[in-house]
């Protein structure tokens with residue numbers, strides 16, 4: 357280890373160490389070198405991407421120790437990098453994260469970046485609801501995309517809401533956002549929204565058991581849903597009409613569970629959205645269609 361001197365040395369060594377250890381990269385980085393860069397940047401208080409002019413700079417003794425300690429935790433504990441750095445990026449925004457919340461990665465970011473075009477091209481949504489807000493990433497990104505909207509964000513986990521509160525405060529959105537502890541719609545009697553968006557738990561038990569160890573550090577209640585991953589999505593779909601305005605739409609992510617949902621609800625006109633940046637299983641459905649499907 358004494359032979360490691362420069363930033364480039366540590367980047368290369370970390371990448372080799374991660375690859376050799378079979379570390380899994382599913383939480384915001386593209387591979388071993390990228391993962392090493394994220395941890396080095398955090399330990400050395402540098403921006404990403406790492407500046408080429410620093411590559412041949414030697415690390416101080418304390419910097420070496422800090423980088424090696426992060427690498428070690430990544431390999432031995434299999435902690436995803438965002439839990440080691442305390443931050444994750446979503447829709448171009450930085451969020452505080454820790455093991456109380458899922459690490460943001462929803463493909464819904466792409467829809468937010470597009471302002472959910474073309475659905476709100478005529479008039480932006482005045483009220484938005486995010487169900488299962490976790491770190492608050494989707495709700496906050498929506499609030500910033502629609503600067504006049506009021507945004508409610510619910511979660512059943514008080515721990516998650518504490519993290520979301522940190523992020524709401526960080527973005528100065530406390531006047532336009534409400535964080536509510538709620539089992540889906542339970543605390544929202546009589547409330548109606550132009551846009552309901554949700555990335556709920558939708559991983560079936562059998563699939564959860566097969567996930568790489570990194571995912572076990574995320575709250576199980578953020579991933580697992582009973583009934584083959586469909587319980588939460590079905591409850592959200594069945595309850596949405598009562599909480600949407602006339603022009604309102606529900607955007608619901610179910611990832612790889614989408615064929616099971618489509619099979620369970622063959623008569624529901626779910627529109628599976630095309631995602632240019634990857635991901636799958638994001639459905640959109642309007643209030644009228646929901647009402648008809650419920651009949």
Ligand SMILES: C[S@@+](CC[C@H](N)C(=O)[O-])C[C@H]1O[C@@H](n2cnc3c(N)ncnc32)[C@H](O)[C@@H]1O
Pocket residue numbers: 457458459460461462487488489490491492493494510511512513516538539540555556557558577578579588
């Ligand atoms: C897949 S995570 C999504 C977190 C965040 N929206 C994101 O995209 O990163 C699902 C979230 O739903 C919450 N949740 C689970 N069951 C719930 C329920 N019955 N009612 C409300 N929220 C629930 C979990 O605590 C978790 O924060």
